[in-house]
Amino acid sequence: MDPQKQSEPEEGLTADVIHLNGGTIGAISADAVQIQRGGATRIIATDVELRQGAAGVVTAENVAMNQSWAMGVRATHIGLAGGGAGMVMGEQVGLDNSRAGLTLARRADLTNSNTFILLAREVNGPVETVLDTRGAVAAGLVAGIAIGLVLFVGGVLSRRRL
Numbered sequence: 001m002d003p004q005k006q007s008e009p010e011e012g013l014t015a016d017v018i019h020l021n022g023g024t025i026g027a028i029s030a031d032a033v034q035i036q037r038g039g040a041t042r043i044i045a046t047d048v049e050l051r052q053g054a055a056g057v058v059t060a061e062n063v064a065m066n067q068s069w070a071m072g073v074r075a076t077h078i079g080l081a082g083g084g085a086g087m088v089m090g091e092q093v094g095l096d097n098s099r100a101g102l103t104l105a106r107r108a109d110l111t112n113s114n115t116f117i118l119l120a121r122e123v124n125g126p127v128e129t130v131l132d133t134r135g136a137v138a139a140g141l142v143a144g145i146a147i148g149l150v151l152f153v154g155g156v157l158s159r160r161r162l
Helices: 003-007 133-161
Strands: 017-051 054-066 069-081 084-096 099-111 113-124 127-131
Touching (some): 113 133
Parallel strands (some): 069 084, 099 113
């Protein structure tokens, strides 16, 4: 096999079931996807399992990630153990020893996990977050008031110059 072709990601792939052990692939569309020590740019599937892998964007019904990373994950059920994601959005999100930038969930179960921003209807377990739902509302109010004051003062000053 040509060594240069081996290092380049493959084109997109559509199938019922996809098992990828090592290597990378562009886009994947399937019913079930299992990736171990590999990666994909975009995954659209019913069930996704990543083990020591990485993905750009994952859209699925069920996602299980173990020691894996993704830029964005959107699914009904998400389980993330020992990994991380830029954004996680789902009905039920479980983070165990994991990190997430933004977590949006109806129910979030967190164990030894950190998330920068957490917006969830129900949260179970201790979590370290920079901004939770109440904090986001308060930050929005403060930002709105600050912007309103700046615009008001700017309008008053511009009238004085005329």
